[in-house]
Amino acid sequence: MKKFIIHIDMDAFFASVEQLLNPFLKGKPVFVSGNTARDSVIAACSYEAKKYGVKSGMSVMEGLKLCPDAIIVRGNPERYIDTSRKIFNILQTFTEKVELYSIDEAFLEINVKNASHENLKNIGFSIKKAIFDQTHLTCSGGISCNKTVAKIASDICKPDGLFIVLENEIEKFMEKLPVDKVPGIGPKMAEKLNLMGIEFCGQIKNVHLQLLRKKFGVRGEEIWYLCHGMGDTNIIIQSPEPKSFGHSYTLRNDTDDINLLLSVLCRLSHQVGMRMREEQYCGNILTVTIRYSDFTSLTKRKTYPFWFNDDQTIFKMASSILLSQSISKKIRLLGVSVSGIHKRYQLSLFRNEKREKMLEAMDYINKTYGTDTVFPCWMLYEKLSAAPIKKTHAFMFNDLKKIS
Incomplete structure (x- = not known):
């Protein structure tokens, strides 16, 4: 033997996944980035964009100089x-x-x-x-x-x-x-x-x-x-079992707006919870990562005496960690991850059967009709803040008490 x-x-993986899910993007030059701002970095680009000399790692602005007709797509890591x-x-x-x-x-x-x-x-x-x-x-x-x-x-x-x-x-x-x-x-x-x-x-x-x-x-x-063409021949067999589920988000502008930060935290909790439930996992360790405008970082980790994969539970605990910190500097990135992972069926996880059925229905709708078809109302603040509309939003962090 x-x-x-x-x-x-995989060929132009991120861009190809986006083109597959959105037929409008097929055959067009596509930049996949963390956000659609011109100063963000191109994480990946389609072959149609590569023909113009665009490469991963370039700024969006630099890429647009080479390929002005490119379509900028915000990346979807969980996808x-x-x-x-x-x-x-x-x-x-x-x-x-x-x-x-x-x-x-x-x-x-x-x-x-x-x-x-x-x-x-x-x-x-x-x-x-x-x-x-x-x-x-x-x-x-x-x-x-x-x-x-x-x-x-x-x-x-x-x-x-x-x-x-x-x-x-x-x-x-x-x-x-x-x-x-x-x-x-x-x-x-x-x-x-x-x-x-x-x-x-x-x-x-x-x-x-x-x-x-x-x-x-x-x-x-x-x-x-x-x-000389010599190289390693050993295959490192890795278990596909995840050690943690996490998401992070770099804000479009550094901010100390607590309502916006909580809204982003809500989105991240929603994404983490959805992935955990889809793969039938739960965990008991929550980590919140904060990166400030001066690029210093703070990581807070807490272990809980119960298992969870529920968006609301993750958000409540993550927001509690965030609010316990003195926000003296503007924040540029937030991250949420859950570890201490176990298979959901190994544990008696849900005590609230109504809540479990509601989450299953939400997950089904989002999987069938697209991410964020149904989402927690707190995420609206982030969505509206990202839109170019000057508007006062009636979201106060005291409202957290209402979901306790």
Whole structure:
């Protein structure tokens, strides 16, 4: 049996998920960002936008200079996480040895008797087809003897491609590969290597390992091995069981408006609760993260003697933590997470049957007709505050007593 590593990389993942859910976006340049403000950062962009030279990490303003017709979409992390889990489950039907490398990438280990291009191609296309049939999303795949070459192979055949590099083909494959295309060699290191006369991986043969080690330390040795197409072959099998459920939100403008902050906290509690119930989990540890305008952070964690996954319970506890802090500086980010996770069916969670049925109905409506079709009224303050309308809102933090 011959061991191979397969690298699966979803194509423009965040943007593709948005295009799939909104047919209007199909075939159009799309920026996915934390918010729609021009000074925010592009987390991902569609291939239609990439054609103009737009890249992840650019500011929206910078991206719009290259692609003025781009449509800016506010990212939906829970949607991407859910889709990622579906893909992970699909991959596990092919082999138990699956390593979730990132939200849109995974490594698989397969062992085959027939190590021909044709057989490996059939396996690769079977995986791609299963993902597309069940998610309607495309991915690129690379197959080789180690993670390094498999990842490079998937990168060069994007989008929706499959590339195979057998062991006896690695040397030739790496020969003309620019060093900046090797995972683990960033732009700055590539620039340093270029100054040494190393533009392509094959040129590393002309440089002694000791010289690289002397110049860059242990990093130099790693680079030497990477450029020779050597890499890790171990798959780190991770349990898909979550350790926590959390969401954070960066405010459009730094603020100390307590009503707006509570409204954002309500939205985050709503999102966390929905995800926990969908996956049938509950927890007993709540964490609230506050990041101030000067980028200092405060994290408060509290353990409770009961289990919860109810929006209202999460919000009440999170707001209690927030209100216990002295807000002397403006806030730019809030985060809410629940840990101490257990499966809901393992615990006697709900005592209020009416409340449980109401939550199930709300979750069904939101899942069927879209997130935020039904939501707690406290979230209205954030929604109205985000709109360009000057209006006084009758929401006071004393109103919290009404939901106690």
